[in-house]
Amino acid sequence: MGSRVRGLFGRIGGLALRSLSEARRDVLAVVPGLPVVSVGLLEASGLVLAQPVVAPHDVPPFSNSAMDGYAVRAEDVQDAPVVLEVIEDLPAGYVASFSVRPGTATKIMTGAPIPGGADAVVPVEDTQQQDDRVSIGSAVGAGANVRAAGGDVGAGTRVFEAGERLGAAHLGVLASLGVSAPTVRQRPRVAILSTGDEVMDPAVVELQPGQIRDSNRVVLNSLLQEFGAEVLDLGIVRDDADLLRATLDEAAGRADVIITSGGVSMGEYDLVKKVLSDLGEIDFWQVAMQPGKPFAFGLLKGTPFFGLPGNPVSVMVAFEQFARPALLHMMGATNLFRPRVPGRLLQSIDTNLEKVVFLRVRAALDETGRWVAELSGGQLSNMLSAMAYGNAFAVSPVGTGTIAVGDEVELEMFAWPETRTKAEVLDG
Ligand code: AMP
Ligand code: MG
Numbered sequence: 001m002g003s004r005v006r007g008l009f010g011r012i013g014g015l016a017l018r019s020l021s022e023a024r025r026d027v028l029a030v031v032p033g034l035p036v037v038s039v040g041l042l043e044a045s046g047l048v049l050a051q052p053v054v055a056p057h058d059v060p061p062f063s064n065s066a067m068d069g070y071a072v073r074a075e076d077v078q079d080a081p082v083v084l085e086v087i088e089d090l091p092a093g094y095v096a097s098f099s100v101r102p103g104t105a106t107k108i109m110t111g112a113p114i115p116g117g118a119d120a121v122v123p124v125e126d127t128q129q130q131d132d133r134v135s136i137g138s139a140v141g142a143g144a145n146v147r148a149a150g151g152d153v154g155a156g157t158r159v160f161e162a163g164e165r166l167g168a169a170h171l172g173v174l175a176s177l178g179v180s181a182p183t184v185r186q187r188p189r190v191a192i193l194s195t196g197d198e199v200m201d202p203a204v205v206e207l208q209p210g211q212i213r214d215s216n217r218v219v220l221n222s223l224l225q226e227f228g229a230e231v232l233d234l235g236i237v238r239d240d241a242d243l244l245r246a247t248l249d250e251a252a253g254r255a256d257v258i259i260t261s262g263g264v265s266m267g268e269y270d271l272v273k274k275v276l277s278d279l280g281e282i283d284f285w286q287v288a289m290q291p292g293k294p295f296a297f298g299l300l301k302g303t304p305f306f307g308l309p310g311n312p313v314s315v316m317v318a319f320e321q322f323a324r325p326a327l328l329h330m331m332g333a334t335n336l337f338r339p340r341v342p343g344r345l346l347q348s349i350d351t352n353l354e355k356v357v358f359l360r361v362r363a364a365l366d367e368t369g370r371w372v373a374e375l376s377g378g379q380l381s382n383m384l385s386a387m388a389y390g391n392a393f394a395v396s397p398v399g400t401g402t403i404a405v406g407d408e409v410e411l412e413m414f415a416w417p418e419t420r421t422k423a424e425v426l427d428g
Contacts, residue, residue, distance in 0.1 A: 017286040020356050027297055031304045031326045034185040044166050046228025047184040048332040053160045058150035059176045062113045067145045070105040070134055071118035074142040086132045114146055121145035163334030185332040191255035192220045193234040195262040216261040216315045239269045252301040262310030264296045272307050290355040291381035292318040311381035317358050343371030343411040348404045351396035358393040360386040363411045391415040
């Protein structure tokens with residue numbers, strides 16, 4: 001592969017063809033970790049722990065009832081039906097005033113602490129109370145319907161490791177532990193911009209001949225927001241070297257990462273390439289992948305820069321293969337890549353022998369519970385609708401050339417959307 005540093009900064013403007021894995025390694029080796037901060041729980045949603053979390057106390061913090069019913073001594077009810085004296089009525093949030101002695105029971109609600117002396121709860125359905133007497137209909141063993149202190153998380157356990165991404169359940173566990181300001185890596189602020197004289201704001205009412213609407217920026221914005229980045233939208237920049245230089249300069253000062261689309265190929269007006277070649281900090285690569293080549297990467301005044309191609313599908317594929325894992329790595333995440341499942345293609349297709357090809361497919365489970373996939377639309381790199389109709393990339397590795405009907409492929413799931421309609425549920 002050659003020296004990483006030379007590969008990145010030595011051959012300015014050079015167009016080495018490199019493998020996807022090589023390029024990815026180079027990107028991940030260079031991107032810096034974001035600063036470590038403590039933030040409130042809600043602000044931490046989607047961010048990554050920078051330190052392990054050790055439980056300061058048990059969860060639940062005390063042993064409590066799993067049911068509405070009667071707290072008893074299990075040995076008192078072995079010969080049920082039996083009648084016990086009800087000594088107290090204990091809602092959740094209160095502590096018993098009395099211990100459960102032989103022949104007595106405490107009426108207890110779900111979540112209330114188990115009174116001293118009691119070691120089991122008889123569900124209310126198996127009882128019948130009259131005044132201060134309760135008839136217990138069936139025997140229970142010691143521990144029945146009792147949730148032990150620390151049964152979920154024991155005090156002193158390492159609950160989460162550094163590198164864990166905080167989802168809803170993680171935040172709930174932290175809340176239950178009283179960890180109200182977890183130590184995470186800062187939310188990345190990502191500057192995005194589109195380039196090209198033909199590219200117009202999507203809201204423009206009437207396109208002039210030769211113009212197209214800017215789809216890349218809204219795609220990038222949405223992809224970034226989906227995993228919790230803060231987006232700095234710098235709009236559309238005309239094919240004007242000075243304007244582009246000034247905008248990139250500003251972006252480098254304000255963002256943790258810069259992502260552009262367009263202007264990185266060999267054309268006369270591919271100004272991202274021209275401007276950044278002058279600055280001498282960015283490398284331009286031909287990556288052996290389809291779609292997604294060409295691609296620019298480097299540090300612009302220390303800020304990671306991803307120069308994605310202009311074609312919308314290339315943007316999404318290059319984002320998925322480079323920017324997303326790099327951002328997750330900067331955020332401190334241990335796991336960086338979308339899940340892949342093995343599946344079979346239901347069509348035959350010729351692919352590029354020399355490249356990793358990411359085919360846009362619709363993947364689903366067949367009647368036997370195995371993943372199968374069909375092309376979700378046209379496979380040219382401008383045909384974005386195939387991404388919208390699809391949910392996975394069928395990955396055709398270098399050296400494949402042809403995939404025949406029924407061949408096994410890896411399906412990289414870029415969306416895992418909801419299934420089953422209301423009608424199906426009502427019928428089912
Ligand atoms: P470029 O890499 O700038 O030569 O662009 C390659 C192709 O992508 C051209 O057909 C452009 O018109 C198209 N393209 C560039 N930017 C965008 C954008 N923001 N939205 C949609 N298509 C674009
Ligand atoms: Mg262009």
